[in-house]
Amino acid sequence: MFLAWHEIKKNKLRFTLIMGVLILVSYLVFFLSGLATGLANLNRESVDKWNATAIVLTDESDKSLYQSSMSTDDLKEIKAKEAAVIGQLNAIANNGDEKKNISLFGINKNEFLMPNVTEGRAFEKANEVIADDSLKEDGFQLGDELQLSSSDERLTIVGFTKKARFNAAPVLYSNLSTFHHVKFGGAAEENNKSINGIVVRNDSLTNVTTNNKLQVIEIETFIRSLPGYTEQKLTLNFMIYFLFGISAVIVAIFLYVLTVQKISMFGVMKAQGISSNYLSWSVMAQTIILAAIGVAIGLVLTLASGAFLPAAVPVSFDLITLAIYGFVLVVVANAGAVFSVLTIVRIDPLKAIGG
Structure with a gap:
């Protein structure tokens, strides 16, 4: 962790760019999540008020x-x-x-x-x-x-x-x-x-009615059958899922380029006896720090934006959903760092330092 944080402080511009991308991606994910929840509520508010089975x-x-x-x-x-x-x-x-x-x-x-x-x-x-x-x-x-x-x-x-x-x-x-x-x-x-x-x-829907001309529909099933409800929700959710993948790819590209630029330095460190596991953990720690800070800033910006949006914009933020999505963003960012870790593991100290 010491090596990871020390390098972040030394190369502020590079890592700020990575963090900036993560902030933007997380902001978009959180905002789409709020939009999906808000649009869903527009369809089901009165039904939820029934508190029915x-x-x-x-x-x-x-x-x-x-x-x-x-x-x-x-x-x-x-x-x-x-x-x-x-x-x-x-x-x-x-x-x-x-x-x-x-x-x-x-x-x-x-x-x-x-x-x-x-x-x-x-x-x-x-x-x-x-x-x-x-x-x-x-x-x-x-x-x-x-x-x-x-x-x-x-x-x-x-x-x-x-x-x-x-x-x-x-x-x-x-x-x-x-x-x-x-x-x-x-x-x-x-x-x-x-x-x-x-x-x-x-409590039970088994024998609510015996009339063959009538059907008993659970409330959640009824809501999913509302015109456009399911299609709208799936569309926004797929956009969020694609953003998770995009986030992983972007982080992977940035970290891989930084790793390639530091191959000779990693080679020297390996020659001095520093293990691949330690160097790999350093990269993963950097990613965790950057992703956590980026997601936290993205969350704050999203909630701040929501406070100033006009009532006509159907945005509603569910904190549990936002927390889950934030955790997933950190996880997929670390998944993107795997390519850099593999590169570090494969570094031959002699070749890296020109031996």
Whole structure:
């Protein structure tokens, strides 16, 4: 370790360049990780608020809440500790000044899908809704009257709740009566039992329902089936994995060039009795020091950048994930140093010093 640190201090410029590359790579890895987590949360926030075990949809729905259509009578066939009905539709909400894609959830106020209200109050009568608080950033406020696309109904925001987005769209919560009037208009009374799914909390999913027309889907499976969720997550994760490989290659090239430049010096040291193991460990120690400092600086820069990003940028940092990725970056950097170690081991002292 002494030799490694002494050489770093003596050749500051060379090793600063290596550290600079590691800082940039780690910064990009950490930022992509935050972006992947943030985009994933945009899709699943409202589902996570359910704190549910599974959701029951029709077998023909292809695990899509929007395409599922059933009746509140189907609730009688559900055997679970807790069950809550839900209706869902997508629309564009217009408050006169702003337009926003939203997802309307029709729920029963006395069931567990009812969100915690952080501002205002809960809906109490028809055409009142609780909105995701991200809508406030787009100019929506308490008391706003909303006109939804494809509906003559006007909804009034009476409350806000935190972290309630579904498939990247802010959620509006209403009672089932309001949901039916928005979705079916004049035919609302004829379809007053229509829902899209039933959310359940139960220890076992084996015998939740015996109806062959219904399927019980675990919540994580349901989330992975949301349009674009899996593809988006895989794309960003593959970018991160490629960066790990790029990091190893860059470190390998830098250290190999430095090692080749010092072959004669290593030859002299070997001739003086210094073992290959000691020299190899010196290179590995240098890599560990550079990688650890580079990753630490990259992490600090990432968190600092996240603090100044506008709310519209969907970045969310998970410290456990960042710690894992930081450790992996140090490991792959050391893997890149293996080529330099092999070069040192193969050095013949006599040839290296011109003997």
